[in-house]
Amino acid sequence: MAETGLRTRRRLRYVLLAILSAAFLAVAAALLLSTLNRQYQTTHHELSGAQCILHLQDVAILVQQMRGLRLIQDTAGDDRIAAVLHELSTQLLAEVGYLETHSYAGLTCLHPRQIAQMRLYIRRQPATADGLDRGGDFDEASDLVAGVRDTMLDAAYTSALVRDTDAGPYFLANLLALRLPALIDASGRLRGQAAALAVANRWSEEDSRQTANRMEGVRIALEQVEMELRAFMTERPSLAKRLAGSRDEVHSALNDFLSVTGGVLGGGQSGVEAIELFDRGSQAIGSVRILHGLVLQELDGLLRARIVVLRRQLVVAWLAVLGLLAAVLYLHTSFYRRERLLSERLESLATTDALTRAGNRTRFEEDFARHLMEAERYGRTLSIIMLDIDHFKRINDRYGHTVGDLVLRQLTKVVEAQIRSADAFYRWGGEEFCVLSPETMLEGARESAERIRNAVAGADFGAVSGVTVSLGVAQWQDGESADVLLNRVDGALYAAKQAGRNRVVIASSSPASV
Numbered sequence: 309m310a311e312t313g314l315r316t317r318r319r320l321r322y323v324l325l326a327i328l329s330a331a332f333l334a335v336a337a338a339l340l341l342s343t344l345n346r347q348y349q350t351t352h353h354e355l356s357g358a359q360c361i362l363h364l365q366d367v368a369i370l371v372q373q374m375r376g377l378r379l380i381q382d383t384a385g386d387d388r389i390a391a392v393l394h395e396l397s398t399q400l401l402a403e404v405g406y407l408e409t410h411s412y413a414g415l416t417c418l419h420p421r422q423i424a425q426m427r428l429y430i431r432r433q434p435a436t437a438d439g440l441d442r443g444g445d446f447d448e449a450s451d452l453v454a455g456v457r458d459t460m461l462d463a464a465y466t467s468a469l470v471r472d473t474d475a476g477p478y479f480l481a482n483l484l485a486l487r488l489p490a491l492i493d494a495s496g497r498l499r500g501q502a503a504a505l506a507v508a509n510r511w512s513e514e515d516s517r518q519t520a521n522r523m524e525g526v527r528i529a530l531e532q533v534e535m536e537l538r539a540f541m542t543e544r545p546s547l548a549k550r551l552a553g554s555r556d557e558v559h560s561a562l563n564d565f566l567s568v569t570g571g572v573l574g575g576g577q578s579g580v581e582a583i584e585l586f587d588r589g590s591q592a593i594g595s596v597r598i599l600h601g602l603v604l605q606e607l608d609g610l611l612r613a614r615i616v617v618l619r620r621q622l623v624v625a626w627l628a629v630l631g632l633l634a635a636v637l638y639l640h641t642s643f644y645r646r647e648r649l650l651s652e653r654l655e656s657l658a659t660t661d662a663l664t665r666a667g668n669r670t671r672f673e674e675d676f677a678r679h680l681m682e683a684e685r686y687g688r689t690l691s692i693i694m695l696d697i698d699h700f701k702r703i704n705d706r707y708g709h710t711v712g713d714l715v716l717r718q719l720t721k722v723v724e725a726q727i728r729s730a731d732a733f734y735r736w737g738g739e740e741f742c743v744l745s746p747e748t749m750l751e752g753a754r755e756s757a758e759r760i761r762n763a764v765a766g767a768d769f770g771a772v773s774g775v776t777v778s779l780g781v782a783q784w785q786d787g788e789s790a791d792v793l794l795n796r797v798d799g800a801l802y803a804a805k806q807a808g809r810n811r812v813v814i815a816s817s818s819p820a821s822v
Contacts, residue, residue: 372496375449499589506582672734691753778804782815
């Protein structure tokens with residue numbers, strides 16, 4: 309019972325250690341996988357944000373163009389402007405329809421209210437080139453542009469584009485993706501104001517000051533973009549040639565637009581020349597838009613490559629976690645198995661006779677007590693055989709203890725070959741041995757003892773001949789204690805020796821009458 313309890317406690321201890329190790333590994337793995345998954349989701353949001361910003365920038369450019377052309381049309385009344393407005397209205401309607409039907413993870417590119425306002429603004433534009441409907445006014449268009457600009461910033465923050473400050477091409481691409489729309493917006497404001505002044509052919513000192521300030525703002529924004537582009541091309545040499553060409557085109561178009569705008573401040577311009585100025589501004593904005601598209605295309609590639617890397621890292625992390633978990637379980641199982649084998653080895657050493665490999669006296673006492681308890685509790689039968697090698701001292705004296713040990717080992721093999729699998733063989737001490745036979749009546753035990761006696765008498769013990777054993781047999785009686793039973797079987801063994809040895813004697817019901 310104590311041995312079983314010890315094994316159970318040992319097993320529970322190793323199970324608990326395995327569970328704690330697995331739990332610790334699971335927590336560490338959960339943190340790692342959570343971090344990688346968060347980066348993966350963030351990168352997806354950044355990709356969505358970049359795509360959303362690109363489309364919103366197109367919407368803002370279209371509204372700014374329509375706003376500027378409407379301002380010129382209201383003053384100059386040129387029919388060509390109506391045709392351009394109609395074309396721009398069609399493009400804006402298509403862009404709004406695209407944003408309405410396409411969703412981006414965690415982002416709202418255009419709110420339903422903005423979509424409704426855009427469509428209302430488009431309906432107010434002239435349906436044909438000679439239409440007389442003047443459409444939405446300047447303030448309405450400005451409100452739409454401001455709303456789109458706010459939505460772009462919201463998309464940038466929501467998608468974490470502006471919060472990712474890792475150095476390198478990824479950060480620079482993010483920076484340019486936000487810097488170029490600012491340059492487009494500044495150029496669009498300057499284009500509208502300069503075209504309006506050219507149409508009016510008059511302006512105040514305040515108008516001149518505002519226009520000059522906006523021109524300076526465009527120059528500063530252009531310098532910032534060019535500086536960041538140089539750094540970006542240094543980080544991405546493979547893109548240097550393509551970006552350099554687009555950068556030079558932006559530089560040339562914006563400087564040409566600024567030069568024409570400067571001419572507005574130096575002298576009056578006709579309505580036709582104002583349209584040309586507006587076209588120059590639109591061309592400059594278009595070149596910036598192309599550069600913006602290239603940067604966003606590269607940012608898209610960087611984000612997608614990062615998603616692939618993170619996906620691989622997630623797979624590797626999962627495999628590593630599973631591998632570590634399997635390793636922990638294997639190590640615990642292996643350690644437990646080795647410990648169990650060691651425990652069984654120690655237990656075997658503690659309960660097995662080192663010379664004969666039969667059960668020792670300690671093992672006999674444990675098994676005897678258990679079988680006796682079962683016999684008392686469940687009314688089972690129990691018999692015991694005690695045997696002793698005849699004249700064993702003479703064997704030791706004549707042949708030596710080495711030969712005597714060989715006789716003991718050979719005797720053990722002979723006896724174990726004659727008993728049942730349910731029986732157990734023990735070395736009691738010296739040349740005395742015991743056989744426990746549970747569920748065996750007295751007659752069955754006597755027959756087993758006779759088989760043992762005959763087998764020993766006919767066995768080959770090498771240099772020693774004529775080896776025999778004397779045996780005593782007894783069956784447990786109801787209410788009988790262990791000591792009384794052992795005394796009876798010992799008395800029977802003594803009687804067998806006294807009667808001439810090499811025989812079996814059955815114990816009587818009381819030790820005194822043996």
